[in-house]
Amino acid sequence: MIDPFGRDINYLRVSVTDRCDLRCVYCMAEDMEFLPKRDLLTLEELDRLCSTFIELGVRKLRLTGGEPLVRRNVMSLIESLGRHLDSGALDELTLTTNGTRLAEFAGRLAEAGVRRINVSLDTLDADRFRQITRWGDLSKVLAGLEAAKKAGLSIKINMVAMRDVNEHDIDHMVSWCGDQDFDLTFIETMPMGDIEGDRTDQYIPLSIVRANLQKKWTLKETDFQTGGPARYTVCQETEKRIGFITPMTHNFCESCNRVRLTCTGTLYMCLGQDDAADLRTPLRQSEGNEPLIAAIHESITRKPKGHDFFIDRRNNRPAVTRHMSVTGG
Ligand code: SAM
Ligand code: SF4
Numbered sequence: 001m002i003d004p005f006g007r008d009i010n011y012l013r014v015s016v017t018d019r020c021d022l023r024c025v026y027c028m029a030e031d032m033e034f035l036p037k038r039d040l041l042t043l044e045e046l047d048r049l050c051s052t053f054i055e056l057g058v059r060k061l062r063l064t065g066g067e068p069l070v071r072r073n074v075m076s077l078i079e080s081l082g083r084h085l086d087s088g089a090l091d092e093l094t095l096t097t098n099g100t101r102l103a104e105f106a107g108r109l110a111e112a113g114v115r116r117i118n119v120s121l122d123t124l125d126a127d128r129f130r131q132i133t134r135w136g137d138l139s140k141v142l143a144g145l146e147a148a149k150k151a152g153l154s155i156k157i158n159m160v161a162m163r164d165v166n167e168h169d170i171d172h173m174v175s176w177c178g179d180q181d182f183d184l185t186f187i188e189t190m191p192m193g194d195i196e197g198d199r200t201d202q203y204i205p206l207s208i209v210r211a212n213l214q215k216k217w218t219l220k221e222t223d224f225q226t227g228g229p230a231r232y233t234v235c236q237e238t239e240k241r242i243g244f245i246t247p248m249t250h251n252f253c254e255s256c257n258r259v260r261l262t263c264t265g266t267l268y269m270c271l272g273q274d275d276a277a278d279l280r281t282p283l284r285q286s287e288g289n290e291p292l293i294a295a296i297h298e299s300i301t302r303k304p305k306g307h308d309f310f311i312d313r314r315n316n317r318p319a320v321t322r323h324m325s326v327t328g329g
Helices: 043-055 074-086 102-111 126-133 138-150 167-180 206-213 280-285 290-300
Strands: 011-015 060-064 092-097 116-120 154-160 183-187 219-221 230-235 240-245 258-261 266-268 276-278
Touching: 011 043, 043 060, 043 074, 043 280, 043 290, 060 074, 074 092, 074 102, 102 116, 102 138, 116 138, 126 138, 138 154, 154 167, 167 183, 167 206, 167 240, 206 240, 276 280, 276 290, 280 290
Parallel strands: 011 060, 011 258, 060 092, 092 116, 116 154, 154 183, 183 240
Antiparallel strands: 219 230, 230 240, 258 266, 266 276
16 A cells, blocks of 8 residues: 555554543543444454455554553454464554553463563653553553563553653653663653643653753664654663654654554544544445455545644644544554
8 A cells, every 4th residue: 555655554553442441641531431332343343454454565553542451352353363473464463552451461462473562651650650640550550561571572661751740750761661671762742632631731842851861871873763753762771772752843754654543443544634534334335345445545545744733832722633542642
């Protein structure tokens, strides 16, 4: 699948549920309204959609959410998708998770062929973790990470950097990730969805985070790329990768290789734009995949050149009205 700007679309991110067991302050409002269950694609439909994308050239699949591991029976989907790794049609099946249920699932994930996971963790302080997630229990995430390590999964930690909230935890996170053998990526807060708060207060440009880190750590530039918004360095002292996702301050769109599917079968061609394609109707229209394949090809012709993220400071409104939990980041 080649889009109008010559980009090869080979990476699909799938939000398997919009629900979550946490309510991170930058991501959701406390009283989020979730989709009615009847609107969700079944796990079989998600499998059929993913398999069709793989047939059309997707080589990397990431399951996300909401929290993917809270969807009932999600392991049956992951185990079934593992067949595409065995056949060689898919290079990688990965997951972004908050880690609360990893202790339960890490072994089965590894058996299904998952090799790497991203775990979101914004602080190592239990009280601050509870504040950021509104009620989360840090010890569960740490136990999950331990289980994932034991199962042989490679782990990257995602940390959203927030002014005054966790900016002083950053050095500790770098050294802890070094000790644990985890890569680490910093994320800027993005203006997506109403959250009952002011994001302009939380926003720190990662250029400042990076400048502060460089007072203590030696960060060597690398040309490691994933086609996404992250730019990676290697920390000489810990020998682990440290990435910076800077959608607000940098443009990464020229190399964008991905599209995003929601749990209701809506395809977003860009994280930072509202244009979308409905794939649920063609999926349900016929037992054969022809209408679906035609709809996917049509959607790829609409992939925009780039995003328009900005925080609307005057009106304090998010630039993109849907929450990150709809498309999974
Ligand atoms: N629940 C899973 C998790 O937290 O890893 C997967 C879904 S979560 C929406 C994916 C990533 O998006 C997480 O790393 C989270 O920190 C990040 N995220 C959510 N809302 C964000 C926002 N407004 N700005 C920047 N990152 C955000
Ligand atoms: Fe849930 Fe992930 Fe959003 Fe936090 S960032 S509320 S864990 S979906």
